[in-house]
Amino acid sequence: MITFDDVVKVYPGGSTAVDHLSIELPTGKMTVLVGPSGCGKTTSLRMINRMVTPTSGRVLIDGQDVASQDEALLRRGIGYVIQHAGLFPHRTVLDNVATVPMLLGRTRREARKAALELLERVGLSEDFAKRYPAQLSGGQQQRVGVARALAADPPVMLMDEPFSAVDPVVREQLHREFLRLQQDLGKTIAMVTHDIDEAIKLGDMVAVFRQGGHLAQFGTPQQLLEEPADEFVAEFVGRDRGLRSLSFDTAAKVPVRPVAEAADLVLDDAGRPEGWRTVGGTTAATGGVFTVSDTLRLVTDLAISSPAGIAVRVGPDGKADGIVRHHDLVDYLAARREDRAAESRA
Amino acid sequence: MNFSYLLDPEHWDPDATGGFPQLLLAHLGYSALALLIGLVIALPVGLYIGHTGRGSFIAINAGNAGRALPTLGLLMLMVTLLGLGLLPVLIALTVLVVPPILTTTYAGMRALDHGVVDAAKGMGMRPWQVLTRVEFPMALPVIMSGIRSALLQVVATATVAAAVGLGGLGRLLIDGLSVNDYSRVLAGAIVVAVLAVALDLLLALTQRWIVSPGLSGRAVARTRRATTT
Numbered sequence: 001m002i003t004f005d006d007v008v009k010v011y012p013g014g015s016t017a018v019d020h021l022s023i024e025l026p027t028g029k030m031t032v033l034v035g036p037s038g039c040g041k042t043t044s045l046r047m048i049n050r051m052v053t054p055t056s057g058r059v060l061i062d063g064q065d066v067a068s069q070d071e072a073l074l075r076r077g078i079g080y081v082i083q084h085a086g087l088f089p090h091r092t093v094l095d096n097v098a099t100v101p102m103l104l105g106r107t108r109r110e111a112r113k114a115a116l117e118l119l120e121r122v123g124l125s126e127d128f129a130k131r132y133p134a135q136l137s138g139g140q141q142q143r144v145g146v147a148r149a150l151a152a153d154p155p156v157m158l159m160d161e162p163f164s165a166v167d168p169v170v171r172e173q174l175h176r177e178f179l180r181l182q183q184d185l186g187k188t189i190a191m192v193t194h195d196i197d198e199a200i201k202l203g204d205m206v207a208v209f210r211q212g213g214h215l216a217q218f219g220t221p222q223q224l225l226e227e228p229a230d231e232f233v234a235e236f237v238g239r240d241r242g243l244r245s246l247s248f249d250t251a252a253k254v255p256v257r258p259v260a261e262a263a264d265l266v267l268d269d270a271g272r273p274e275g276w277r278t279v280g281g282t283t284a285a286t287g288g289v290f291t292v293s294d295t296l297r298l299v300t301d302l303a304i305s306s307p308a309g310i311a312v313r314v315g316p317d318g319k320a321d322g323i324v325r326h327h328d329l330v331d332y333l334a335a336r337r338e339d340r341a342a343e344s345r346a
Numbered sequence: 347m348n349f350s351y352l353l354d355p356e357h358w359d360p361d362a363t364g365g366f367p368q369l370l371l372a373h374l375g376y377s378a379l380a381l382l383i384g385l386v387i388a389l390p391v392g393l394y395i396g397h398t399g400r401g402s403f404i405a406i407n408a409g410n411a412g413r414a415l416p417t418l419g420l421l422m423l424m425v426t427l428l429g430l431g432l433l434p435v436l437i438a439l440t441v442l443v444v445p446p447i448l449t450t451t452y453a454g455m456r457a458l459d460h461g462v463v464d465a466a467k468g469m470g471m472r473p474w475q476v477l478t479r480v481e482f483p484m485a486l487p488v489i490m491s492g493i494r495s496a497l498l499q500v501v502a503t504a505t506v507a508a509a510v511g512l513g514g515l516g517r518l519l520i521d522g523l524s525v526n527d528y529s530r531v532l533a534g535a536i537v538v539a540v541l542a543v544a545l546d547l548l549l550a551l552t553q554r555w556i557v558s559p560g561l562s563g564r565a566v567a568r569t570r571r572a573t574t575t
Contacts, residue, residue: 051468076470086465090483090558100469132560148469158468 001027002048002156002190007057009043009213017043018054018213026205027062030182030189034199035209035216035236041192043213045158048190049078061156076103079149079157079187084165085141087133093119093144094129100152111151118147123177139170146178150185159191163198175201196237200225200244208233222248226340246297246333251290254299254332256313256322264308271319276307289314296333303329351522352533364517366537372513373541376504380436381497384443389489392448396455396485397477405452412445417503425510435507442503443496450492454485487561490553494546501542505534515541 002025009018018040025031033041046052047059050071059066066074087096097115102108116129122143133141142162149157163171163178179202182189193199199206200221208216208224210232217229225245228234238244259265264277275283287305289312290298302311303326311329313322351357360367395405417438424434458481466480482489508516518534521527559565 049468051464072470072472074470075468078470080465080468082461082465082468084461086459086461088462088466088480088484089459089560091560103470103475132558132565134560134563134566 001025001062002031002188003058003060003063004044004047005058005060007044007047007054007059009040009047009052010055016040016213018047021057021213021215023207023215023218025188025190027188028186029204030187030191030202031205031207032199032203033190033192033207033209034194034196034203036211037194039209039211040213041194041207041209042160044209045160045190045192048156048158049075049080072103076100076152077154077156079152079154081142081145081149081157081159081162083161084138085133085145087141087144087148089133091132092129093124093131093133093136096133096144097148097151099148100154104152115147115151118151119144121150121181122147137170138166139174142166142174143177146181150187155188157187157189159189161192161194164193164195171198178202200237208236210236243297243300246300247295249296249336250292251294251296251299251313252292254296254324255328256324257328259312259320259323262308262310262312262323265310265312265320265323267320273312273314273320278307286312289320291316299324300329300333348529349532351518351527351529352536357533366533369513369515369517370537370541372507373501373504373515373538376432376435376439376507376512376514377497377500380439380500380504381443381493383436383440384447384496384500385493387440388444388447389451392451392489393455393477393482396452397473397481399456402452402456405448409445409449412441412448415441417442418506418509421506421510430511432512435504435510435512438506439500439504443500446492446496446499447489448492450495451485451489454488454492455481457488458484483558484561487553487557490549490557494549494553497545497549498542501545502538505538 004021004023007018007021008016010016021040021044033044035041043052047054048061048066050066053067061078087093088099091099094112094115097118098108098111101111101114106114116126119126119129124140124143124147128136128140128144133144136144142165145162149159163174166174175198191202196208203221205218206221206224207218210216216236217224217233219227222245224233224237225241225248228237228241234241259267266274266277266283268274273286273289275286278284284307287307288298288302290302291314299311303309303324306312309326311324311326312320313324315321356362357365358367359365362368392405395401420441421434421438424437428434428437462484463476463480466476471479504514505516505519507514508520515534515538518530518537522530522534554562
């Protein structure tokens with residue numbers, strides 16, 4: 001657990017970067033610090049590994065004040081990933097990843113062996129080991145950056161806009177891989193981003209900062225979307241937050257009707273959806289189907305976009321096993337909202 | 347004017363006093379000694395200023411002031427103050443080599459990617475490790491360019507040693523001029539020029555060897571070749 005205890009940072013000249021911050025980042029979870037530029041999120045992150053010293057207040061890791069620990073030793077125990085990766089250009093990929101284990105006194109052989117395993121873990125083949133950073137794409141560099149931070153298996157990781165320097169397609173891919181990695185590893189992670197979508201997608205907890213280093217809200221992504229603390233948070237999380245909050249529920253509870261009710265649905269011999277019959281007699285593409293483990297957001301999207309106003313559910317075998325009409329969906333969402341309101345009153 | 351002095355085998359006899367081998371050796375000696383002293387002074391100072399960011403005005407002003415001093419004038423001043431001998435020559439030549447090494451070392455350190463240095467600190471390197479394992483190797487290509495420029499200058503300028511009675515290839519110029527033997531002057535000029543170019547090549551090879559392929563662009567060129575063929 002990382003604890004900020006009434007932390008203040010005032011820079012010489014009087015500008016306040018962090019204003020009385022008190023939050024707890026839970027162990028084994030990913031906490032995302034998000035906000036507009038100049039809101040103090042990076043300053044706060046850098047206080048955890050003492051790259052920045054607070055003007056007052058304390059930062060603790062598992063109850064231990066970081067200020068009481070040797071700077072270099074503290075940092076070797078905390079993974080550190082930065083924007084553009086910050087790889088050492090004069091060292092090979094393998095030696096970049098082996099840096100912290102070597103600092104911790106392991107032999108070159110051991111460190112390189114561990115580094116090779118980590119490269120594989122972040123999806124880079126052995127061929128990359130002997131390359132230099134200049135020979136890698138931005139996405140590959142960032143993967144090496146993550147592998148380097150993980151090399152000594154630190155319980156805590158700090159990530160400062162780790163995915164902002166790559167294009168959207170690569171970022172998407174890195175997100176997926178990172179979530180999978182975190183599921184295996186369960187590190188206590190603090191990550192900074194200015195991208196609220198990224199924060200909501202990756203964070204178990206999200207801390208929204210506003211200008212002047214104030215914490216506007218700290219909660220789960222769902223709480224931010226559904227119960228924004230104020231106008232600032234509501235605006236920051238965006239206008240389609242209602243739709244986005246549907247990403248947190250699966251389609252498991254959505255009631256379906258029998259497939260036969262969808263008269264225009266074309267099925268193949270095995271009962272798998274093929275498309276929609278159109279007025280002209282041709283078949284239009286299905287536009288997608290959902291399973292019980294997909295999100296409510298996908299179901300909503302399918303119901304709105306399909307020509308028949310119907311989302312088709314399929315079973316594990318790919319056969320259509322139910323349909324959702326969009327008025328059924330609206331009823332379900334209304335009932336869901338009332339249930340939740342009742343829950344929060346109770 | 348002709349090449350007769352240069353091509354005369356007698357002047358290439360290693361035992362001949364005033365022959366090329368002995369003059370060359372003395373010339374190399376003055377140059378190397380001055381370069382070494384210059385490195386010992388300029389490199390640590392440049393690295394310190396670059397690493398800490400403190401006293402950058404020293405690097406800039408010392409560089410400019412050093413360049414503005416005429417070496418021959420300084421040499422004469424030193425001889426007046428200290429008398430004849432090796433010391434005044436070494437001082438004058440050291441003052442010549444310090445500015446290019448100091449300014450390029452400082453410039454190389456300042457131009458480093460800030461993110462990389464931040465990562466090095468954030469990963470738990472101590473200041474000394476950041477300097478020796480990250481900053482210095484990364485700045486090395488620029489530092490080497492300063493050392494090479496200092497070497498070229500000192501080899502060309504070490505001829506002034508002859509003006510105050512010492513040896514070196516300057517002897518050929520000074521003595522040749524005094525007896526109107528232009529063939530000898532030409533021979534001295536050619537040998538100095540060839541020596542400077544040869545030493546620069548030697549340093550270029552050293553640079554290839556000590557600078558990481560990740561920095562020199564050779565590694566990138568290698569992948570480009572591998573992927574295009």
